[in-house]
Amino acid sequence: MPQRxxxxxxDAAGMSAASQARRRAKPSELEIVAFERGQYTSYSACGLPxxxxxxxxxxxxxxxxxxxxxxxxxxxxxxxxxxxxVDVDARQxxxxxxxxxxxxxxxxxxxxxxTGAVPVKPDLPGSDAKGIYxxxxxxxxxxxxxxxxxxxxRRAVVVGGGYVGLEMAEAMTRAGLDVVLLDRxxxxxxxxxxxxxxxxxxxxxxxxxxxxxxxxxxGFEQDADGNVAAVATEGHAFPADIVVLGLGVxxxxxxxxxxxxxxxxxxxxxxxRRMATKTExxxxxxxxxxxxxxxxxxxVAMALGTHANKQGKVVGDNVTGGYSAFPGVIGTAVTKVCExxxxxxxLSEREAHAAGFEFVVGRIESTTRAAYYPDSSTxxxxxxxxxxxxxMLGAQIVGxxxxxxxxxxxxxxxxxxxxADEFSxxxxxxxxxxxxxxDPTLVAARKAVAEINSR
Amino acid sequence: MPQRxxxxxxDAAGMSAASQARRRAKPSELEIVAFERGQYTSYSACGLPxxxxxxxxxxxxxxxxxxxxxxxxxxxxxxxxxxxxVDVDARQxxxxxxxxxxxxxxxxxxxxxxTGAVPVKPDLPGSDAKGIYxxxxxxxxxxxxxxxxxxxxRRAVVVGGGYVGLEMAEAMTRAGLDVVLLDRxxxxxxxxxxxxxxxxxxxxxxxxxxxxxxxxxxGFEQDADGNVAAVATEGHAFPADIVVLGLGVxxxxxxxxxxxxxxxxxxxxxxxRRMATKTExxxxxxxxxxxxxxxxxxxVAMALGTHANKQGKVVGDNVTGGYSAFPGVIGTAVTKVCExxxxxxxLSEREAHAAGFEFVVGRIESTTRAAYYPDSSTxxxxxxxxxxxxxMLGAQIVGxxxxxxxxxxxxxxxxxxxxADEFSxxxxxxxxxxxxxxDPTLVAARKAVAEINSR
Numbered sequence: 034m035p036q037r038x039x040x041x042x043x044d045a046a047g048m049s050a051a052s053q054a055r056r057r058a059k060p061s062e063l064e065i066v067a068f069e070r071g072q073y074t075s076y077s078a079c080g081l082p083x084x085x086x087x088x089x090x091x092x093x094x095x096x097x098x099x100x101x102x103x104x105x106x107x108x109x110x111x112x113x114x115x116x117x118x119v120d121v122d123a124r125q126x127x128x129x130x131x132x133x134x135x136x137x138x139x140x141x142x143x144x145x146x147x148t149g150a151v152p153v154k155p156d157l158p159g160s161d162a163k164g165i166y167x168x169x170x171x172x173x174x175x176x177x178x179x180x181x182x183x184x185x186x187r188r189a190v191v192v193g194g195g196y197v198g199l200e201m202a203e204a205m206t207r208a209g210l211d212v213v214l215l216d217r218x219x220x221x222x223x224x225x226x227x228x229x230x231x232x233x234x235x236x237x238x239x240x241x242x243x244x245x246x247x248x249x250x251x252g253f254e255q256d257a258d259g260n261v262a263a264v265a266t267e268g269h270a271f272p273a274d275i276v277v278l279g280l281g282v283x284x285x286x287x288x289x290x291x292x293x294x295x296x297x298x299x300x301x302x303x304x305x306r307r308m309a310t311k312t313e314x315x316x317x318x319x320x321x322x323x324x325x326x327x328x329x330x331x332x333v334a335m336a337l338g339t340h341a342n343k344q345g346k347v348v349g350d351n352v353t354g355g356y357s358a359f360p361g362v363i364g365t366a367v368t369k370v371c372e373x374x375x376x377x378x379x380l381s382e383r384e385a386h387a388a389g390f391e392f393v394v395g396r397i398e399s400t401t402r403a404a405y406y407p408d409s410s411t412x413x414x415x416x417x418x419x420x421x422x423x424x425m426l427g428a429q430i431v432g433x434x435x436x437x438x439x440x441x442x443x444x445x446x447x448x449x450x451x452x453a454d455e456f457s458x459x460x461x462x463x464x465x466x467x468x469x470x471x472d473p474t475l476v477a478a479r480k481a482v483a484e485i486n487s488r
Numbered sequence: 489m490p491q492r493x494x495x496x497x498x499d500a501a502g503m504s505a506a507s508q509a510r511r512r513a514k515p516s517e518l519e520i521v522a523f524e525r526g527q528y529t530s531y532s533a534c535g536l537p538x539x540x541x542x543x544x545x546x547x548x549x550x551x552x553x554x555x556x557x558x559x560x561x562x563x564x565x566x567x568x569x570x571x572x573x574v575d576v577d578a579r580q581x582x583x584x585x586x587x588x589x590x591x592x593x594x595x596x597x598x599x600x601x602x603t604g605a606v607p608v609k610p611d612l613p614g615s616d617a618k619g620i621y622x623x624x625x626x627x628x629x630x631x632x633x634x635x636x637x638x639x640x641x642r643r644a645v646v647v648g649g650g651y652v653g654l655e656m657a658e659a660m661t662r663a664g665l666d667v668v669l670l671d672r673x674x675x676x677x678x679x680x681x682x683x684x685x686x687x688x689x690x691x692x693x694x695x696x697x698x699x700x701x702x703x704x705x706x707g708f709e710q711d712a713d714g715n716v717a718a719v720a721t722e723g724h725a726f727p728a729d730i731v732v733l734g735l736g737v738x739x740x741x742x743x744x745x746x747x748x749x750x751x752x753x754x755x756x757x758x759x760x761r762r763m764a765t766k767t768e769x770x771x772x773x774x775x776x777x778x779x780x781x782x783x784x785x786x787x788v789a790m791a792l793g794t795h796a797n798k799q800g801k802v803v804g805d806n807v808t809g810g811y812s813a814f815p816g817v818i819g820t821a822v823t824k825v826c827e828x829x830x831x832x833x834x835l836s837e838r839e840a841h842a843a844g845f846e847f848v849v850g851r852i853e854s855t856t857r858a859a860y861y862p863d864s865s866t867x868x869x870x871x872x873x874x875x876x877x878x879x880m881l882g883a884q885i886v887g888x889x890x891x892x893x894x895x896x897x898x899x900x901x902x903x904x905x906x907x908a909d910e911f912s913x914x915x916x917x918x919x920x921x922x923x924x925x926x927d928p929t930l931v932a933a934r935k936a937v938a939e940i941n942s943r
Contacts, residue, residue: 045925080860080920094860196919338925339918360913367917376917405535405549438894438923441916445900448914458815459903461896462822462831463794464651465535468893470500470793 035064038352039126039141041116041288043069045077046319046341046348047147048098051108053349060107063353066139067103068114068128073171074100079338081174082197085181086204092175119144119292121312143314143352146289146302147345150282150320150336155192159253162261165276168197177277181208186274189213190264192250194221196368198279199233202242203370205277213243213271215250215264222375224366225429226382228396229375232413232431236373245271284334285321299323301334306358307351308344316352318344325361328379328426328447329388335362364427365444367437374437378444379427380417391420393488395453395481399473401435403465412436414477416443416453423452423485425478435467442474453481490519493807494581494596496571496743498524500532501774501796501803502602503553506563508804515562518808521594522558523569523583528626529555534793536629537652540636541659547630574599574747576767598769598807601744601757602800605737605775605791610647614708617716620731623652632732636663641729643668645719647705649676651823653734654688657697658825660732668698668726670705670719677830679821680884681837683851684830687868687886691828700726739789740776754778756789761813762806763799771807773799780816783834783881783902784843790817819882820899822892829892833899834882835872846875848943850908850936854928856890858920867891869932871898871908878907878940880933890922897929908936 038054040047051065067074073096080095089095100110111128117136118127126139152167154160164186166177180186189205191198194216205212214221214237220230221237221244234244245266254263254270263270284301295303295311301323304310310317319341323332340362350357364384367376385392395416402409412432418425428443430436446456457478463470471479493509495502506520522529528551535550544550555565566583572591573582581594607622609615619641621632635641644660646653649671660667669676669692675685676692676699689699700721709718709725718725739756750758750766756778759765765772774796778787795817805812819839822831840847850871857864867887873880883898885891901911912933918925926934 077858077860077920077925079918079925080858083861083920088862089860337918339916342925343913360910362915365915365917367919367922369919369921378915378917403532403535405532405544406538407543435890435893438890438917439896441894441914441927442896442900444915444917445897445906446904449901449904449906451900451904455815458798459896460816460818460820460833460899461794462820462833462893462899463534463792464822464824465532465538466824467822470532470534470797472896 035060035062036142037064037066037140038143038145039139040065040067040145040147042147042149042319043067043071043074043100043110043112044147044149044319044341045075045338046345047145048075048103049342049345050145050147050318050348050352051103052106053346054353055107057349057353057355064109065107066109066111068116069110069112070115071170071172072112074098074103074110074112076171077338078169081168081171082200082204084174085178085201086207088207092171095171116288119288121292121294121315144316145348145352146294146315146317146321147319148285148288148321151285152278152282153280154278155250155280157250157252159255162253162255163259164261164274165253165278167278168201169282180275181210187211188273189275189277190215190271190273191277191279192264193279193281194218195224195279195281196366199368199370201277201279206240206242206371213245215245215248215266215271217247217249219246221246224381225375225377226415229413229415229429229431233373233375237370240371240373282320282336284323289317289321297323297332299332299334306360308348308359309351316348318348324359327361327363329384331388333362333364335364337366363444363447365440367440369437372433374432374434376430376437376440377428378440379425379447381427382417385417385426390426392417392426393420393481393484395477395479395484397473397477397480399476400469401432402467403469406465410434412473414473416477416481418453418481418485420485420488423454423482424450425453425456439474453478457482490515490517491597492519492521492595493598493600494594495520495522495600495602497602497604497774498522498529498565498567499602499604499774499796500530500793501800502600503530503558504797504800505600505602505773505803505807506558507561508801509808510562512804512808512810519564520562521564521566523571524565524567525570526625526627527567529553529558529565529567531626532793533624536623536626537655537659539629540633540656541662543662547626550626571743574743576747576749576770599771600803600807601749601770601772601776602774603740603743603776606740607733607737608735609733610705610735612705612707614710617708617710618714619716619729620708620733622733623656624737635730636660636665642666643727644730644732645670645726645728646732646734647719648734648736649673650679650734650736651821654823654825656732656734661695661697661826668700670700670703670721670726672702672704674702676701679836680830680832681870684868684870684884684886688828688830692825695826695828737775737791739778744772744776752778752787754787754789761815763803763814764806771803773803779814782816782818784839786843788817790819792821818899818902820895822895824892827888829887829889831885831892831895832883833895834880834902836882837872840872840881845881847872847881848875848936848939850932850934850939852928852932852935854931855924856887857922858924861920865889867928869928871932871936873908873936873940875940875943878909878937879905880908880911894929908933912937
């Protein structure tokens, strides 16, 4: 009899775990079953805004591997199957089968929670109106795209100015709608500092997106047919044919919690570096877990496809007797809104304060190419460094084409604990089409060094 | 009486040294004189191909700071002044003044050699023909541009398939000429491995550049007016209206050597980490020096604007009583030929062998963006890692728009001595417009890890 590995969730984390386990263990040794509530597996949620905006024509393109492909690969994927209860002592699951509304019981030897994230949804009057969308699953994306294309909608209100909010604002703009973006914060992108957020805000306005900051949504107005008509705030109503909520997500850990699997203060499932939970034979990966932030040295819940994929692979190795470890994160993220590029890594000023750091800031404006080379554009780079020892703590970049992916150089340096002084002398690639002779990242680090020296 | 600092050479290295010294020391404490043979200072030699090709309209745009600007800044720049002899014991220079062909004697307290590089020129029959150009100075560039635009030339032959050769091939193509590229090596770009060079060769041919590899030039044919007519090789003559030599450069260290300043086996002036030569009060910076390669742990001569600028700044700090160090190089370089992007860092296979490493190779083909995102293009990434401990030794990237600058991430990792295994789990920025969910650099590192594990 083979052992039985059950994966709860068909997203990138779950299917990475299943696929990696399948690569390493024969079907005669290990049976692998994955239960997925929806109809799709291994799709890119990060790609949804591009489908909604029409840049990606076919939602199928977002799917790295379909349920049938996984099945052909020896993974027993069961879509439309929602796990509703887990008994870790009895090694049993209760599974609701959407097809016939029946509930079945399934056993397991080892279990992987890959239950993803759940969107934060405001409990506000009128939030059940038609035309209000979250963007979490491919099904959400298809429904929203359908609405945008076929219903003659003209005015979109996006609530929330984080990554998803901005990407959806671009998607709506691209689809030809008038877009209003509302956010509670003084600047969009509160994962970057307000001074950098102000640069983002300027560019967004230049793109024709109407920004209203420091605005709290009180509710949604509906028309007689139950369609959303406006977003109500303190003393104002923003007319809307369609509303997109981008209020962030939290770890989808309820099922694990109810099963007695340890959940941390962040709301994410607690695991060790091998992605093992505190419960024997139970693993977790992806947006439902909390992980270790290498700079703040604190647990964080960070929903992102890269971590989900890596963690899934780590589970797949370990569940089949290998040894792999997920080394933690440093909060690297990037987004693109039309030509605007925004990236960050490590700690923001707020996060650095919260983690107890005293720090200096090096902030500069430079260009993406040598100044004389055509199509050079301005970029803003900000580096935070420990005021005492110069260790780089965080960095942010805002600019246009060719700006943001430079964050990876800073991320690599921050990952290794490099000081701003050492960083400023790095041997980075130079040719006029790619960079000024001093790469902007180096100049920002030099500025931070000068700040330390002038204290 | 102020001390007197003399800089030999008005290039980026020399003027960075002078400018940094000027920032740190008052004119009443330190007089700064710079002798430059030509008429220009602080110009970007790296930008010359773009001027020749017409992408940069005005040669003045390549000049970061003119002699007058330096003078206004308190640096006594003397253009048209060629230092012909240095007496370090007497603290005196012999300087030939081009204006009136006189020779003057100048004293110094501290001296900086910033004598740059000299192009390798073949001693071949007919090499004095008109229409044969090297590309070393802005004067060369202006003459070549003039010739290309005004003489109705049609056929260009570029000799040498390194960075400058390829960039000049692009420039000639852009200027509307038919371009033939000749090189002794089996593949262009012998700073990358032949397998990656083969990818470069394919793309170059696709751009309409006629490549002839493993070809040695025997001489140049002239017409009756002394103009170049053809480039002669073994059994063939390539018709040419214009010839560009891109045969590389060597350190311009003769003056220093003749003055008794130590020159190393690479031909570059030997310095310590503060850029001090072995002669008291004598410094050197830029293409005329040899520096330390952090991976091979050997001295190397590497002519590149980034190093020149950094070394100049280091000299400027130290010559005024500060403490700065140049930490060495890892051989990072990048070039762009039309849409083709080529980058490298660390050691190539040949260099790794020569340095005594046993290594594995991880080579992959991936895409610059998520596969479903528009305008995604193929890139090739190759990573070399120490076969025993996994330390990353070198990396190469060949691709199109958005490919090459990723080398900086690998460069940062190699700089710090990161292993391929650690690298493969780095927290790099991900969003569909920038990268697949596993960044290509991470995948190449994973491949190297798999190679080590399979040994």
